[in-house]
Amino acid sequence: MEVSWVELIKLLISTGVCWTNFVLIDTYFGLPRKPGVLGAEVIGKTLEKMGGDLNGGYFMGNIVCSPDASAGTLMAAIFYYLLGFKGGLIATLLVYIGNRLCNDPGYAGTFGTFSATVIIHLLSGFIEPRYFIGGMIMAIFTIQGLYHVGASKVLGYIGRKLGMI
Amino acid sequence: MKVGESGNVELLPLVSIFCIVIGCIGVILNTHYLDKIIMLEFLTGGLIGLIVSFYYLDVAILTSIVEPVSTVILLLGSLKYIYIKRSRRRYSSKLPVLGK
Amino acid sequence: MDAVLLLIGVISFVVGLRVFLTKNRVQRLLYLCCLNFAISALIALYIKSPMGGVVAAAYFIGSTLSSNAIAHTIGKVQRLEGRGEW
Numbered sequence: 636m637e638v639s640w641v642e643l644i645k646l647l648i649s650t651g652v653c654w655t656n657f658v659l660i661d662t663y664f665g666l667p668r669k670p671g672v673l674g675a676e677v678i679g680k681t682l683e684k685m686g687g688d689l690n691g692g693y694f695m696g697n698i699v700c701s702p703d704a705s706a707g708t709l710m711a712a713i714f715y716y717l718l719g720f721k722g723g724l725i726a727t728l729l730v731y732i733g734n735r736l737c738n739d740p741g742y743a744g745t746f747g748t749f750s751a752t753v754i755i756h757l758l759s760g761f762i763e764p765r766y767f768i769g770g771m772i773m774a775i776f777t778i779q780g781l782y783h784v785g786a787s788k789v790l791g792y793i794g795r796k797l798g799m800i
Numbered sequence: 801m802k803v804g805e806s807g808n809v810e811l812l813p814l815v816s817i818f819c820i821v822i823g824c825i826g827v828i829l830n831t832h833y834l835d836k837i838i839m840l841e842f843l844t845g846g847l848i849g850l851i852v853s854f855y856y857l858d859v860a861i862l863t864s865i866v867e868p869v870s871t872v873i874l875l876l877g878s879l880k881y882i883y884i885k886r887s888r889r890r891y892s893s894k895l896p897v898l899g900k
Numbered sequence: 901m902d903a904v905l906l907l908i909g910v911i912s913f914v915v916g917l918r919v920f921l922t923k924n925r926v927q928r929l930l931y932l933c934c935l936n937f938a939i940s941a942l943i944a945l946y947i948k949s950p951m952g953g954v955v956a957a958a959y960f961i962g963s964t965l966s967s968n969a970i971a972h973t974i975g976k977v978q979r980l981e982g983r984g985e986w
Contacts (some may be wrong), residue, residue: 673976710956811905
């Protein structure tokens with residue numbers, strides 16, 4: 636087993652693309668502004684008590700509590716890897732059903748899945764779709780798994796910079 | 801554990817067995833009921849992964865659809881327990897809790 | 901086993917250990933969300949057919965639904981028992 640430099644560069648590029656995609660779309664559709672359900676409010680208040688940012692905590696709670704653009708990006712990568720371009724449209728339908736099932740009246744997941752499908756289709760010439768699956772896992776690890784207080788501060792800073800709070 | 805053609809170990813059964821063992825130890829060691837339910841969720845993820853790694857796909861789909869229903873029933877039971885404890889403390893300490 | 905599988909395996913082991921070792925209940929939910937992403941991706945990479953995608957989507961939506969229910973119950977318990985514990 637050997638890991639070449641080309642694979643690492645492809646993984647880093649796909650990580651950046653996925654991170655930019657879902658953070659920008661979720662911020663634009665107003666996830667850091669208010670908590671959609673009660674569980675997101677609990678997560679935001681707890682992260683604020685630990686020293687983080689309140690709006691970034693709302694963002695992370697909304698990711699946990701309903702399938703938003705992050706889940707949409709992962710589903711688009713999986714279905715593009717298995718079925719091609721029309722798999723992305725099937726993933727859009729599945730994420731729409733999941734959004735309604737989790738009591739969330741928004742369109743962030745649907746729009747995020749569609750834009751991720753278009754981006755993967757445009758970049759599929761020199762980056763294979765399986766690298767986007769690994770890149771999405773790496774991107775969600777930097778937000779939900781590494782250091783929660785710092786991640787909430789970064790997300791709140793981006794939301795304030797775009798003027799969406 | 802399935803060994804591939806090139807001598808490498810497949811990764812999904814390894815991760816699933818790890819999740820099941822750590823989840824069992826966590827369910828035994830934690831004492832609060834919400835911690836127990838969270839660790840049970842962790843165990844169920846590993847269980848579905850182990851079912852998928854032996855290619856029983858229909859069983860995996862049915863398990864992953866039915867599993868939130870059981871979690872919701874457990875959580876409703878715990879909320880009912882808290883309500884009963886509060887109402888007993890407010891009215892009388894000798895109130896029996898047999899009915900609803 | 902190439903770079904993608906190695907990366908997802910290392911991340912899932914690290915996150916699983918952190919779920920077991922953390923004491924805060926809300927942080928456990930966040931790590932559990934990351935683990936659900938990793939297992940869903942591993943399922944889709946293990947079974948290379950369209951049925952694997954259907955299994956991954958069903959597992960992901962079901963686990964998100966139960967995480968939602970657990971977070972909602974934590975909020976209800978906090979609201980009932982006062983602000984003393986998380």
